[in-house]
Amino acid sequence: MAEASRIGIARADEPAPADARVQELLRRIEELEALPESAFGRFTRWDWLCCALISLVLPAAALLWFGR
Amino acid sequence: MSQPAAAPRAANAPSPPSASSTEATAALGRMPLLPGEREYGTAGAHATCFAFAIATWCFLVGAYTAELVGAVQGVVCLLAGNLIGVFLTAMPLSLGCQRYGLEQIDFCKPAFGQRGARVILVFYLINMLGWSGLILVMFGNGIRNILEACGYHPGGWIVGAGVAFGLALTYGLVTRGVHLLNVSNAIITPCLVVLIGFMVWMLFRQHGWQEIAAAPPLDPGPRPWLNYLIAFELGVANGISWWGGIGFIARNTRTRRISVYPQILQLGLSGGLVACVALFSALVVQSEDPTEWMVPIGGVWMGVLALVFVVLANVTSVAVSIYASGLALRHVPAFRAVSWQRVIGILVALCLPFVFWPQELYGKGDAFLAYNGTMYAPISGILFADYFLVRRQKLCLWSIFDDHPSRSYHYSRGFHWNALACVLLGQLVYLSLYNPITSETHPLFQLLPASLAACLVPAALYTVAARFSVAQPSAATSAVGAPDRLHAPNI
Numbered sequence: 001m002a003e004a005s006r007i008g009i010a011r012a013d014e015p016a017p018a019d020a021r022v023q024e025l026l027r028r029i030e031e032l033e034a035l036p037e038s039a040f041g042r043f044t045r046w047d048w049l050c051c052a053l054i055s056l057v058l059p060a061a062a063l064l065w066f067g068r
Numbered sequence: 069m070s071q072p073a074a075a076p077r078a079a080n081a082p083s084p085p086s087a088s089s090t091e092a093t094a095a096l097g098r099m100p101l102l103p104g105e106r107e108y109g110t111a112g113a114h115a116t117c118f119a120f121a122i123a124t125w126c127f128l129v130g131a132y133t134a135e136l137v138g139a140v141q142g143v144v145c146l147l148a149g150n151l152i153g154v155f156l157t158a159m160p161l162s163l164g165c166q167r168y169g170l171e172q173i174d175f176c177k178p179a180f181g182q183r184g185a186r187v188i189l190v191f192y193l194i195n196m197l198g199w200s201g202l203i204l205v206m207f208g209n210g211i212r213n214i215l216e217a218c219g220y221h222p223g224g225w226i227v228g229a230g231v232a233f234g235l236a237l238t239y240g241l242v243t244r245g246v247h248l249l250n251v252s253n254a255i256i257t258p259c260l261v262v263l264i265g266f267m268v269w270m271l272f273r274q275h276g277w278q279e280i281a282a283a284p285p286l287d288p289g290p291r292p293w294l295n296y297l298i299a300f301e302l303g304v305a306n307g308i309s310w311w312g313g314i315g316f317i318a319r320n321t322r323t324r325r326i327s328v329y330p331q332i333l334q335l336g337l338s339g340g341l342v343a344c345v346a347l348f349s350a351l352v353v354q355s356e357d358p359t360e361w362m363v364p365i366g367g368v369w370m371g372v373l374a375l376v377f378v379v380l381a382n383v384t385s386v387a388v389s390i391y392a393s394g395l396a397l398r399h400v401p402a403f404r405a406v407s408w409q410r411v412i413g414i415l416v417a418l419c420l421p422f423v424f425w426p427q428e429l430y431g432k433g434d435a436f437l438a439y440n441g442t443m444y445a446p447i448s449g450i451l452f453a454d455y456f457l458v459r460r461q462k463l464c465l466w467s468i469f470d471d472h473p474s475r476s477y478h479y480s481r482g483f484h485w486n487a488l489a490c491v492l493l494g495q496l497v498y499l500s501l502y503n504p505i506t507s508e509t510h511p512l513f514q515l516l517p518a519s520l521a522a523c524l525v526p527a528a529l530y531t532v533a534a535r536f537s538v539a540q541p542s543a544a545t546s547a548v549g550a551p552d553r554l555h556a557p558n559i
Contacts, residue, residue, distance in 0.1 A: 021099075022557045028100050029465045032169060039103055040167050041323025055155030055332055059148030066144040067296055 097398065098559060100465060101169035101319050108321045117334030119257045120313055122264060122342045123385050124206065124378060125199055127358035129306045130346025132434040135287045135356055136295040139280045142347045145296065147340040149303015154336035156523055157311045157448045158328060160455040165315040166327035168463055172315025173399050177468050179454035183482030189399055191443045195312055196393045197415065198436050200386045201422035204234040205430040210359040210379040217363050217372050227426045234383055235416050241387040242394065242412050252384045259377055266374065267345055270365045275352050283351035297513060301502060302434065304519040305441030306343065308448060310335045316392065390415050438504030441519040446494025449527030450487050458534045472555035486533045494526035
Protein backbone atom coordinates (compact mmCIF):
# COMPACT_ATOMS: atom_id res chain seq x y z
CA MET A 1 0.00 0.00 0.00
CA ALA A 2 2.96 2.27 0.37
CA GLU A 3 3.22 2.21 -3.38
CA ALA A 4 -0.49 2.90 -3.60
CA SER A 5 -0.15 5.92 -1.37
CA ARG A 6 2.53 7.41 -3.53
CA ILE A 7 0.35 7.33 -6.63
CA GLY A 8 -1.66 10.51 -7.00
CA ILE A 9 -5.31 10.40 -7.93
CA ALA A 10 -4.79 11.99 -11.31
CA ARG A 11 -2.49 9.20 -12.40
CA ALA A 12 -4.39 6.49 -10.62
CA ASP A 13 -7.68 7.27 -12.27
CA GLU A 14 -6.15 7.67 -15.70
CA PRO A 15 -5.26 4.04 -16.36
CA ALA A 16 -1.74 2.93 -17.18
CA PRO A 17 -1.01 1.72 -20.73
CA ALA A 18 -2.94 -1.44 -21.54
CA ASP A 19 0.11 -3.68 -22.01
CA ALA A 20 1.58 -2.74 -18.66
CA ARG A 21 -1.73 -3.36 -16.94
CA VAL A 22 -2.12 -6.78 -18.54
CA GLN A 23 1.41 -7.78 -17.55
CA GLU A 24 0.74 -6.66 -14.02
CA LEU A 25 -2.54 -8.58 -13.98
CA LEU A 26 -0.83 -11.75 -15.24
CA ARG A 27 1.77 -11.49 -12.50
CA ARG A 28 -0.88 -11.06 -9.83
CA ILE A 29 -3.06 -13.93 -11.00
CA GLU A 30 -0.07 -16.27 -11.16
CA GLU A 31 1.02 -15.25 -7.70
CA LEU A 32 -2.45 -15.63 -6.19
CA GLU A 33 -3.01 -19.02 -7.84
CA ALA A 34 0.30 -20.27 -6.49
CA LEU A 35 -0.40 -19.34 -2.89
CA PRO A 36 -1.61 -22.07 -0.53
CA GLU A 37 -5.02 -21.70 1.15
CA SER A 38 -3.29 -21.20 4.48
CA ALA A 39 -1.90 -17.87 3.22
CA PHE A 40 -5.40 -16.41 3.52
CA GLY A 41 -6.16 -17.54 7.07
CA ARG A 42 -8.71 -20.03 8.34
CA PHE A 43 -12.46 -19.90 8.70
CA THR A 44 -13.59 -23.07 10.43
CA ARG A 45 -16.94 -24.65 11.22
CA TRP A 46 -16.72 -23.03 14.66
CA ASP A 47 -16.46 -19.64 12.99
CA TRP A 48 -19.56 -20.41 10.93
CA LEU A 49 -21.38 -21.52 14.06
CA CYS A 50 -20.34 -18.40 15.94
CA CYS A 51 -21.39 -16.08 13.09
CA ALA A 52 -24.70 -17.88 12.63
CA LEU A 53 -25.39 -17.63 16.36
CA ILE A 54 -24.61 -13.90 16.52
CA SER A 55 -26.23 -12.95 13.24
CA LEU A 56 -29.12 -15.36 12.75
CA VAL A 57 -30.17 -17.34 15.82
CA LEU A 58 -30.05 -14.65 18.50
CA PRO A 59 -31.63 -11.93 16.31
CA ALA A 60 -34.39 -14.30 15.17
CA ALA A 61 -35.08 -15.34 18.77
CA ALA A 62 -35.25 -11.69 19.89
CA LEU A 63 -37.53 -10.83 17.00
CA LEU A 64 -39.95 -13.63 17.85
CA TRP A 65 -39.82 -12.88 21.59
CA PHE A 66 -40.63 -9.18 21.28
CA GLY A 67 -43.12 -9.74 18.49
CA ARG A 68 -45.40 -12.02 20.51
CA MET B 69 -25.67 2.49 2.25
CA SER B 70 -24.77 0.78 1.19
CA GLN B 71 -24.29 2.24 2.28
CA PRO B 72 -20.61 1.41 -0.21
CA ALA B 73 -15.91 1.95 1.22
CA ALA B 74 -18.45 3.51 -0.98
CA ALA B 75 -20.41 2.21 -1.20
CA PRO B 76 -19.07 4.31 0.33
CA ARG B 77 -22.43 2.37 1.55
CA ALA B 78 -22.79 3.28 0.91
CA ALA B 79 -22.65 3.37 1.41
CA ASN B 80 -24.47 1.97 3.76
CA ALA B 81 -25.53 1.59 3.77
CA PRO B 82 -25.22 2.11 1.83
CA SER B 83 -22.51 1.22 1.64
CA PRO B 84 -19.35 3.56 1.04
CA PRO B 85 -15.65 2.82 1.59
CA SER B 86 -13.27 4.60 3.85
CA ALA B 87 -10.98 7.07 2.29
CA SER B 88 -7.90 4.95 2.96
CA SER B 89 -9.30 1.91 1.19
CA THR B 90 -10.56 4.20 -1.53
CA GLU B 91 -7.02 5.42 -2.04
CA ALA B 92 -5.77 1.86 -2.36
CA THR B 93 -8.46 1.07 -4.88
CA ALA B 94 -7.72 4.20 -6.80
CA ALA B 95 -4.13 3.16 -7.12
CA LEU B 96 -4.65 -0.48 -7.95
CA GLY B 97 -8.06 -0.25 -9.60
CA ARG B 98 -9.59 -3.66 -10.22
CA MET B 99 -6.29 -5.54 -9.93
CA PRO B 100 -6.60 -8.47 -7.53
CA LEU B 101 -4.81 -7.49 -4.34
CA LEU B 102 -1.97 -9.70 -3.13
CA PRO B 103 -1.86 -10.62 0.57
CA GLY B 104 1.20 -8.44 1.18
CA GLU B 105 -0.59 -5.36 -0.16
CA ARG B 106 -3.59 -5.55 2.09
CA GLU B 107 -3.99 -2.82 4.64
CA TYR B 108 -6.29 -4.20 7.27
CA GLY B 109 -5.37 -6.27 10.26
CA THR B 110 -7.92 -6.82 13.00
CA ALA B 111 -7.81 -3.29 14.44
CA GLY B 112 -7.76 -1.60 11.04
CA ALA B 113 -10.72 -3.61 9.75
CA HIS B 114 -12.76 -2.90 12.88
CA ALA B 115 -11.92 0.81 12.71
CA THR B 116 -12.79 1.09 9.03
CA CYS B 117 -16.04 -0.85 9.38
CA PHE B 118 -16.92 1.24 12.42
CA ALA B 119 -16.33 4.44 10.44
CA PHE B 120 -18.74 3.21 7.76
CA ALA B 121 -21.25 1.98 10.28
CA ILE B 122 -21.73 5.31 12.04
CA ALA B 123 -22.12 7.43 8.92
CA THR B 124 -25.09 9.73 8.61
CA TRP B 125 -27.38 7.37 6.68
CA CYS B 126 -27.87 5.51 9.95
CA PHE B 127 -29.79 8.60 11.08
CA LEU B 128 -32.16 8.20 8.15
CA VAL B 129 -32.71 4.48 8.82
CA GLY B 130 -33.50 5.11 12.49
CA ALA B 131 -35.88 7.91 11.50
CA TYR B 132 -37.77 5.72 9.03
CA THR B 133 -38.15 3.02 11.68
CA ALA B 134 -39.54 5.59 14.14
CA GLU B 135 -42.45 6.18 11.78
CA LEU B 136 -43.69 2.64 12.40
CA VAL B 137 -42.74 1.38 15.87
CA GLY B 138 -41.73 2.59 19.32
CA ALA B 139 -38.35 2.39 20.98
CA VAL B 140 -38.35 -1.22 22.25
CA GLN B 141 -39.64 -2.86 19.09
CA GLY B 142 -37.54 -0.48 17.01
CA VAL B 143 -34.33 -1.56 18.76
CA VAL B 144 -35.17 -5.21 18.13
CA CYS B 145 -36.04 -4.61 14.48
CA LEU B 146 -32.99 -2.50 13.75
CA LEU B 147 -30.47 -4.76 15.49
CA ALA B 148 -31.97 -8.09 14.39
CA GLY B 149 -32.66 -6.93 10.85
CA ASN B 150 -29.29 -5.29 10.41
CA LEU B 151 -27.38 -8.33 11.71
CA ILE B 152 -29.31 -10.79 9.55
CA GLY B 153 -28.96 -8.58 6.47
CA VAL B 154 -25.22 -8.13 6.97
CA PHE B 155 -24.75 -11.88 7.50
CA LEU B 156 -26.51 -12.81 4.26
CA THR B 157 -24.56 -10.25 2.29
CA ALA B 158 -21.20 -10.47 3.98
CA MET B 159 -20.50 -14.20 4.04
CA PRO B 160 -19.99 -14.83 0.31
CA LEU B 161 -18.67 -11.35 -0.48
CA SER B 162 -16.23 -11.21 2.42
CA LEU B 163 -14.81 -14.68 2.08
CA GLY B 164 -14.71 -14.57 -1.73
CA CYS B 165 -13.31 -11.06 -2.15
CA GLN B 166 -10.75 -11.70 0.60
CA ARG B 167 -9.56 -15.00 -0.85
CA TYR B 168 -9.09 -13.68 -4.39
CA GLY B 169 -8.43 -9.97 -3.67
CA LEU B 170 -11.35 -9.03 -5.91
CA GLU B 171 -13.68 -6.07 -5.80
CA GLN B 172 -17.33 -7.02 -5.71
CA ILE B 173 -18.43 -6.53 -9.32
CA ASP B 174 -15.61 -8.83 -10.45
CA PHE B 175 -16.69 -11.30 -7.76
CA CYS B 176 -20.16 -11.34 -9.36
CA LYS B 177 -18.83 -12.53 -12.73
CA PRO B 178 -18.67 -16.27 -11.92
CA ALA B 179 -22.34 -16.21 -10.99
CA PHE B 180 -23.75 -13.70 -13.47
CA GLY B 181 -21.32 -13.77 -16.38
CA GLN B 182 -18.94 -11.15 -17.74
CA ARG B 183 -21.69 -8.89 -19.04
CA GLY B 184 -24.31 -10.05 -16.58
CA ALA B 185 -22.21 -8.53 -13.80
CA ARG B 186 -22.84 -5.14 -15.40
CA VAL B 187 -26.54 -5.58 -14.63
CA ILE B 188 -25.50 -5.85 -10.99
CA LEU B 189 -23.40 -2.74 -11.52
CA VAL B 190 -26.58 -0.87 -12.46
CA PHE B 191 -28.21 -1.93 -9.17
CA TYR B 192 -25.04 -0.84 -7.39
CA LEU B 193 -25.14 2.61 -8.97
CA ILE B 194 -28.86 3.03 -8.19
CA ASN B 195 -28.06 2.23 -4.56
CA MET B 196 -25.11 4.62 -4.38
CA LEU B 197 -26.76 7.53 -6.18
CA GLY B 198 -30.04 7.08 -4.30
CA TRP B 199 -28.31 7.23 -0.92
CA SER B 200 -26.19 10.16 -2.09
CA GLY B 201 -29.29 12.09 -3.11
CA LEU B 202 -31.09 11.41 0.16
CA ILE B 203 -28.07 12.50 2.19
CA LEU B 204 -27.74 15.65 0.10
CA VAL B 205 -31.36 16.55 0.83
CA MET B 206 -30.49 16.05 4.50
CA PHE B 207 -27.60 18.44 3.83
CA GLY B 208 -30.02 20.99 2.34
CA ASN B 209 -32.46 20.56 5.23
CA GLY B 210 -29.54 21.10 7.61
CA ILE B 211 -28.66 24.43 5.97
CA ARG B 212 -32.30 25.52 6.18
CA ASN B 213 -32.52 24.57 9.86
CA ILE B 214 -29.24 26.33 10.71
CA LEU B 215 -30.58 29.52 9.11
CA GLU B 216 -33.91 29.17 10.91
CA ALA B 217 -32.17 28.63 14.26
CA CYS B 218 -30.28 31.89 13.57
CA GLY B 219 -33.53 33.76 12.96
CA TYR B 220 -33.70 33.68 9.14
CA HIS B 221 -36.59 32.09 7.23
CA PRO B 222 -35.35 31.57 3.67
CA GLY B 223 -38.21 29.41 2.34
CA GLY B 224 -38.29 25.96 0.74
CA TRP B 225 -36.04 26.83 -2.20
CA ILE B 226 -33.01 26.79 0.11
CA VAL B 227 -33.15 22.99 0.32
CA GLY B 228 -32.81 22.51 -3.45
CA ALA B 229 -30.10 25.17 -3.52
CA GLY B 230 -28.36 23.31 -0.68
CA VAL B 231 -28.45 20.07 -2.67
CA ALA B 232 -26.91 21.88 -5.65
CA PHE B 233 -24.23 23.37 -3.40
CA GLY B 234 -23.56 19.92 -1.91
CA LEU B 235 -23.18 18.45 -5.39
CA ALA B 236 -20.70 21.17 -6.32
CA LEU B 237 -18.69 20.50 -3.15
CA THR B 238 -18.78 16.78 -3.86
CA TYR B 239 -17.53 17.29 -7.41
CA GLY B 240 -14.67 19.40 -6.09
CA LEU B 241 -13.74 16.90 -3.40
CA VAL B 242 -13.84 13.86 -5.67
CA THR B 243 -12.00 15.39 -8.60
CA ARG B 244 -9.37 17.18 -6.54
CA GLY B 245 -7.98 14.09 -4.88
CA VAL B 246 -8.35 11.22 -2.48
CA HIS B 247 -6.10 12.93 0.05
CA LEU B 248 -8.86 15.51 0.59
CA LEU B 249 -11.25 12.67 1.42
CA ASN B 250 -8.66 11.21 3.79
CA VAL B 251 -8.29 14.51 5.63
CA SER B 252 -12.03 15.01 5.70
CA ASN B 253 -12.70 11.48 7.00
CA ALA B 254 -9.97 11.74 9.63
CA ILE B 255 -11.80 14.73 11.10
CA ILE B 256 -15.37 13.65 10.48
CA THR B 257 -15.32 10.14 11.97
CA PRO B 258 -14.08 11.10 15.47
CA CYS B 259 -16.46 14.05 15.47
CA LEU B 260 -19.37 11.74 14.55
CA VAL B 261 -18.48 9.54 17.53
CA VAL B 262 -18.54 12.63 19.77
CA LEU B 263 -21.83 13.79 18.26
CA ILE B 264 -23.53 10.42 18.76
CA GLY B 265 -22.19 10.22 22.33
CA PHE B 266 -23.53 13.75 22.93
CA MET B 267 -26.94 12.78 21.57
CA VAL B 268 -27.13 9.69 23.79
CA TRP B 269 -26.07 11.68 26.85
CA MET B 270 -28.59 14.46 26.23
CA LEU B 271 -31.41 12.04 25.40
CA PHE B 272 -31.02 10.03 28.58
CA ARG B 273 -30.21 13.05 30.75
CA GLN B 274 -33.18 15.14 29.63
CA HIS B 275 -35.76 12.49 28.81
CA GLY B 276 -34.73 9.17 30.37
CA TRP B 277 -35.52 5.67 29.15
CA GLN B 278 -39.11 5.72 30.44
CA GLU B 279 -40.03 8.69 28.27
CA ILE B 280 -38.18 7.35 25.25
CA ALA B 281 -39.85 3.93 25.57
CA ALA B 282 -43.27 5.52 25.95
CA ALA B 283 -42.95 7.83 22.93
CA PRO B 284 -45.41 6.85 20.18
CA PRO B 285 -44.28 6.08 16.63
CA LEU B 286 -44.61 8.99 14.22
CA ASP B 287 -46.90 7.61 11.54
CA PRO B 288 -47.85 3.98 12.26
CA GLY B 289 -50.26 1.93 10.19
CA PRO B 290 -53.47 0.53 11.69
CA ARG B 291 -52.05 -2.97 12.34
CA PRO B 292 -49.25 -3.10 14.97
CA TRP B 293 -47.93 -6.52 13.89
CA LEU B 294 -47.58 -5.27 10.33
CA ASN B 295 -45.69 -2.16 11.49
CA TYR B 296 -43.34 -4.47 13.41
CA LEU B 297 -42.69 -6.69 10.38
CA ILE B 298 -42.18 -3.74 8.04
CA ALA B 299 -39.75 -2.17 10.55
CA PHE B 300 -37.86 -5.48 10.61
CA GLU B 301 -37.90 -5.45 6.82
CA LEU B 302 -36.27 -2.00 6.90
CA GLY B 303 -33.63 -3.35 9.28
CA VAL B 304 -32.82 -6.26 6.95
CA ALA B 305 -32.77 -3.92 3.96
CA ASN B 306 -30.36 -1.67 5.83
CA GLY B 307 -28.05 -4.62 6.52
CA ILE B 308 -28.24 -5.81 2.93
CA SER B 309 -27.55 -2.25 1.74
CA TRP B 310 -23.96 -2.65 2.93
CA TRP B 311 -23.46 -4.83 -0.16
CA GLY B 312 -21.79 -1.90 -1.89
CA GLY B 313 -19.05 -1.53 0.69
CA ILE B 314 -18.40 -5.04 1.95
CA GLY B 315 -16.27 -6.33 -0.91
CA PHE B 316 -14.36 -3.08 -0.92
CA ILE B 317 -13.22 -3.65 2.66
CA ALA B 318 -12.86 -7.43 2.50
CA ARG B 319 -10.38 -7.46 -0.38
CA ASN B 320 -8.13 -5.29 1.77
CA THR B 321 -8.09 -7.69 4.76
CA ARG B 322 -5.29 -10.12 5.52
CA THR B 323 -7.17 -13.17 6.81
CA ARG B 324 -10.58 -14.73 6.36
CA ARG B 325 -11.61 -14.07 9.95
CA ILE B 326 -10.64 -10.40 9.68
CA SER B 327 -12.78 -10.16 6.57
CA VAL B 328 -15.91 -11.44 8.33
CA TYR B 329 -16.07 -10.58 12.04
CA PRO B 330 -15.56 -6.79 11.76
CA GLN B 331 -18.29 -6.62 9.13
CA ILE B 332 -20.75 -8.45 11.36
CA LEU B 333 -19.81 -6.68 14.58
CA GLN B 334 -19.39 -3.16 13.20
CA LEU B 335 -21.65 -2.91 10.16
CA GLY B 336 -24.23 -5.20 11.76
CA LEU B 337 -24.10 -4.40 15.47
CA SER B 338 -22.56 -0.91 15.71
CA GLY B 339 -24.49 0.33 12.68
CA GLY B 340 -27.69 -0.98 14.26
CA LEU B 341 -26.88 0.73 17.56
CA VAL B 342 -26.28 4.10 15.90
CA ALA B 343 -29.57 3.72 14.05
CA CYS B 344 -31.16 3.08 17.46
CA VAL B 345 -29.85 6.45 18.73
CA ALA B 346 -31.49 8.04 15.69
CA LEU B 347 -34.68 6.11 16.45
CA PHE B 348 -34.76 7.48 20.01
CA SER B 349 -34.11 11.03 18.81
CA ALA B 350 -36.88 10.84 16.20
CA LEU B 351 -39.35 9.48 18.77
CA VAL B 352 -38.50 12.11 21.38
CA VAL B 353 -38.55 15.07 18.96
CA GLN B 354 -41.41 13.52 16.94
CA SER B 355 -39.73 14.30 13.64
CA GLU B 356 -38.27 12.04 10.97
CA ASP B 357 -35.85 14.71 9.76
CA PRO B 358 -32.47 14.20 11.49
CA THR B 359 -31.59 17.85 11.01
CA GLU B 360 -34.58 18.84 13.17
CA TRP B 361 -33.34 16.83 16.17
CA MET B 362 -30.22 18.72 17.12
CA VAL B 363 -31.65 22.02 18.37
CA PRO B 364 -34.46 20.49 20.51
CA ILE B 365 -32.06 17.92 21.99
CA GLY B 366 -28.95 20.07 22.46
CA GLY B 367 -30.28 23.64 22.74
CA VAL B 368 -29.70 26.39 20.17
CA TRP B 369 -25.92 26.78 20.28
CA MET B 370 -24.98 23.16 20.72
CA GLY B 371 -27.72 22.21 18.29
CA VAL B 372 -26.46 24.57 15.59
CA LEU B 373 -22.90 23.37 16.15
CA ALA B 374 -24.02 19.75 15.82
CA LEU B 375 -26.03 20.64 12.73
CA VAL B 376 -23.04 22.30 11.07
CA PHE B 377 -21.09 19.17 11.75
CA VAL B 378 -23.81 16.84 10.39
CA VAL B 379 -23.97 18.97 7.25
CA LEU B 380 -20.20 18.60 6.73
CA ALA B 381 -20.34 14.88 7.46
CA ASN B 382 -23.01 14.46 4.79
CA VAL B 383 -20.80 15.95 2.09
CA THR B 384 -17.97 13.60 3.01
CA SER B 385 -20.31 10.59 2.88
CA VAL B 386 -21.63 11.60 -0.53
CA ALA B 387 -18.12 12.27 -1.85
CA VAL B 388 -16.97 8.77 -0.92
CA SER B 389 -20.11 7.26 -2.51
CA ILE B 390 -19.62 9.18 -5.74
CA TYR B 391 -15.93 8.30 -5.77
CA ALA B 392 -16.68 4.57 -5.43
CA SER B 393 -19.36 4.85 -8.10
CA GLY B 394 -16.85 6.45 -10.46
CA LEU B 395 -14.43 3.60 -9.92
CA ALA B 396 -17.21 1.06 -10.49
CA LEU B 397 -18.09 2.69 -13.80
CA ARG B 398 -14.62 1.73 -15.04
CA HIS B 399 -16.07 -1.79 -15.47
CA VAL B 400 -17.92 -0.52 -18.50
CA PRO B 401 -15.54 -0.38 -21.49
CA ALA B 402 -17.08 2.88 -22.73
CA PHE B 403 -16.09 4.61 -19.48
CA ARG B 404 -12.50 3.34 -19.32
CA ALA B 405 -11.20 6.01 -21.68
CA VAL B 406 -13.37 8.85 -20.34
CA SER B 407 -11.60 11.38 -18.12
CA TRP B 408 -12.15 11.12 -14.37
CA GLN B 409 -13.70 14.61 -14.25
CA ARG B 410 -16.23 13.67 -16.89
CA VAL B 411 -17.14 10.39 -15.14
CA ILE B 412 -17.76 12.26 -11.90
CA GLY B 413 -19.64 14.97 -13.78
CA ILE B 414 -22.01 12.34 -15.21
CA LEU B 415 -22.62 10.85 -11.77
CA VAL B 416 -23.26 14.28 -10.25
CA ALA B 417 -25.68 15.07 -13.09
CA LEU B 418 -27.63 11.90 -12.29
CA CYS B 419 -28.28 13.34 -8.80
CA LEU B 420 -29.84 16.53 -10.21
CA PRO B 421 -33.47 15.39 -9.68
CA PHE B 422 -32.77 15.84 -5.96
CA VAL B 423 -32.13 19.54 -6.65
CA PHE B 424 -35.54 20.06 -8.23
CA TRP B 425 -37.72 17.70 -6.17
CA PRO B 426 -35.85 17.36 -2.87
CA GLN B 427 -38.73 16.83 -0.45
CA GLU B 428 -40.72 14.62 -2.81
CA LEU B 429 -37.77 12.24 -3.22
CA TYR B 430 -36.78 12.50 0.44
CA GLY B 431 -40.29 11.41 1.36
CA LYS B 432 -39.78 8.21 -0.61
CA GLY B 433 -36.63 7.37 1.34
CA ASP B 434 -38.21 4.53 3.33
CA ALA B 435 -39.48 2.96 0.10
CA PHE B 436 -35.99 3.34 -1.37
CA LEU B 437 -34.50 1.65 1.68
CA ALA B 438 -36.89 -1.25 1.30
CA TYR B 439 -36.16 -1.39 -2.42
CA ASN B 440 -32.50 -1.97 -1.55
CA GLY B 441 -33.73 -5.22 -0.08
CA THR B 442 -35.50 -5.96 -3.35
CA MET B 443 -32.34 -5.32 -5.33
CA TYR B 444 -29.75 -6.98 -3.15
CA ALA B 445 -31.56 -9.83 -1.38
CA PRO B 446 -31.74 -12.04 -4.51
CA ILE B 447 -28.19 -11.11 -5.51
CA SER B 448 -26.91 -11.99 -2.04
CA GLY B 449 -28.77 -15.31 -2.09
CA ILE B 450 -27.39 -16.24 -5.52
CA LEU B 451 -23.84 -15.24 -4.60
CA PHE B 452 -24.15 -17.30 -1.41
CA ALA B 453 -25.35 -20.37 -3.33
CA ASP B 454 -22.85 -19.89 -6.14
CA TYR B 455 -19.76 -19.42 -4.02
CA PHE B 456 -20.42 -21.95 -1.25
CA LEU B 457 -22.68 -24.61 -2.78
CA VAL B 458 -21.92 -24.60 -6.50
CA ARG B 459 -18.23 -23.68 -6.68
CA ARG B 460 -17.14 -24.80 -3.19
CA GLN B 461 -15.16 -21.56 -2.80
CA LYS B 462 -13.03 -22.17 -5.93
CA LEU B 463 -12.99 -19.40 -8.52
CA CYS B 464 -10.95 -19.05 -11.72
CA LEU B 465 -9.19 -15.69 -11.80
CA TRP B 466 -8.21 -16.22 -15.45
CA SER B 467 -11.87 -16.42 -16.43
CA ILE B 468 -12.84 -13.40 -14.34
CA PHE B 469 -10.34 -11.15 -16.11
CA ASP B 470 -10.82 -12.57 -19.61
CA ASP B 471 -13.75 -11.65 -21.89
CA HIS B 472 -12.94 -14.37 -24.44
CA PRO B 473 -15.99 -16.56 -25.27
CA SER B 474 -14.05 -19.75 -24.49
CA ARG B 475 -13.76 -18.78 -20.83
CA SER B 476 -15.88 -20.38 -18.15
CA TYR B 477 -17.68 -17.24 -17.07
CA HIS B 478 -18.67 -16.08 -20.53
CA TYR B 479 -21.79 -18.31 -20.60
CA SER B 480 -24.19 -17.12 -23.31
CA ARG B 481 -22.91 -13.88 -24.92
CA GLY B 482 -21.53 -12.87 -21.53
CA PHE B 483 -24.76 -13.39 -19.61
CA HIS B 484 -25.61 -16.22 -17.23
CA TRP B 485 -29.34 -16.17 -17.81
CA ASN B 486 -30.13 -18.68 -15.05
CA ALA B 487 -28.70 -16.36 -12.44
CA LEU B 488 -30.28 -13.23 -13.89
CA ALA B 489 -33.67 -14.98 -14.13
CA CYS B 490 -33.30 -15.96 -10.47
CA VAL B 491 -32.65 -12.29 -9.57
CA LEU B 492 -35.81 -11.28 -11.39
CA LEU B 493 -37.75 -14.03 -9.69
CA GLY B 494 -36.40 -12.94 -6.30
CA GLN B 495 -37.52 -9.37 -6.95
CA LEU B 496 -40.99 -10.62 -7.92
CA VAL B 497 -41.13 -12.72 -4.74
CA TYR B 498 -40.20 -9.66 -2.71
CA LEU B 499 -42.78 -7.41 -4.35
CA SER B 500 -45.52 -10.02 -4.10
CA LEU B 501 -44.92 -10.33 -0.34
CA TYR B 502 -44.36 -6.64 0.35
CA ASN B 503 -44.63 -3.69 -1.99
CA PRO B 504 -42.53 -0.87 -0.49
CA ILE B 505 -44.22 1.76 -2.67
CA THR B 506 -47.83 0.97 -1.75
CA SER B 507 -47.08 -0.85 1.56
CA GLU B 508 -49.39 -3.68 0.44
CA THR B 509 -48.55 -7.08 1.90
CA HIS B 510 -49.41 -10.72 1.20
CA PRO B 511 -50.71 -12.90 4.08
CA LEU B 512 -47.51 -14.99 3.81
CA PHE B 513 -45.52 -11.90 4.83
CA GLN B 514 -46.44 -12.76 8.44
CA LEU B 515 -44.55 -16.04 8.15
CA LEU B 516 -41.60 -15.09 5.96
CA PRO B 517 -40.12 -11.58 5.67
CA ALA B 518 -39.86 -10.41 2.07
CA SER B 519 -36.08 -9.94 2.12
CA LEU B 520 -35.45 -13.43 3.43
CA ALA B 521 -37.84 -14.99 0.92
CA ALA B 522 -36.24 -12.97 -1.88
CA CYS B 523 -32.87 -14.31 -0.77
CA LEU B 524 -33.75 -17.96 -0.12
CA VAL B 525 -36.01 -18.71 -3.10
CA PRO B 526 -33.55 -17.60 -5.83
CA ALA B 527 -30.65 -19.24 -3.96
CA ALA B 528 -32.47 -22.59 -3.85
CA LEU B 529 -33.55 -22.40 -7.50
CA TYR B 530 -30.10 -21.32 -8.65
CA THR B 531 -28.50 -24.26 -6.82
CA VAL B 532 -30.93 -26.73 -8.41
CA ALA B 533 -30.48 -25.16 -11.85
CA ALA B 534 -26.70 -25.34 -11.51
CA ARG B 535 -26.92 -29.12 -11.11
CA PHE B 536 -28.58 -29.46 -14.53
CA SER B 537 -27.04 -26.58 -16.43
CA VAL B 538 -24.55 -27.53 -19.14
CA ALA B 539 -23.14 -24.01 -19.12
CA GLN B 540 -22.36 -24.19 -15.44
CA PRO B 541 -18.63 -24.81 -15.08
CA SER B 542 -17.54 -27.13 -12.34
CA ALA B 543 -15.12 -25.95 -9.71
CA ALA B 544 -12.50 -28.32 -11.04
CA THR B 545 -12.57 -27.13 -14.64
CA SER B 546 -12.71 -23.50 -13.56
CA ALA B 547 -9.72 -23.54 -11.33
CA VAL B 548 -7.44 -26.15 -12.79
CA GLY B 549 -8.25 -26.25 -16.48
CA ALA B 550 -7.52 -22.62 -17.17
CA PRO B 551 -4.52 -21.82 -19.37
CA ASP B 552 -2.23 -19.32 -17.75
CA ARG B 553 -2.67 -16.52 -20.23
CA LEU B 554 -5.38 -14.06 -21.15
CA HIS B 555 -6.99 -13.99 -24.61
CA ALA B 556 -9.12 -10.87 -24.17
CA PRO B 557 -8.11 -9.19 -20.91
CA ASN B 558 -10.79 -6.91 -19.53
CA ILE B 559 -8.70 -4.87 -17.13
